Amino acid sequence: MMIERDPNGDFILDSSELAQRFGLSLTDLRRHMRHGSLVSSVEIGTAEHEGTKRVSLRLGNRLWRAVLNAENEVQHEEMTVLRGNAPGRSRR
Template sequence: MLIERDANGDFILESSELAERFGLSLAALRRHMRHGSVVSTVEVGTAEHEGTKRVSLRLGNRLWCAVLNDANEVQHEHMTVLRGKAS
């Protein structure tokens, strides 16, 4: 997956690839995004993880995470289905 940064430093992810990761059509993912159902976070690595970033997107009980190197290349990614009540 290609992940870029815009002029403000925000991460730009390809919508069609995200939809595929979540098992959704592009239209369904965009609908969830318009309704504010997709929540994203970025964590910056420290100490032994210096230079890495973890980008996470949550939709319901599904959490997709990607760890990026200092060139914003995906080093690894995974999808987790969270147990219990989705927030």
């Protein structure tokens, strides 16, 4: 996946590739984006991870993460399905 930065430093990801990663049509992904249900975050590496960034996108119980090097090239990516609590059970 190609990840670029705009002049403000924001990350730009290809919508078609993201839709594929989440198993969605491009139309469905864009609908989720418009409704604010696709949430993103970026973490900047420190200490031994200096120069790297981790981009995370969450949609419902699915979490896609990519680790980028200093040139913003994807070094590793993974899709995780997050487990929730069973109905009626609380976290402790």
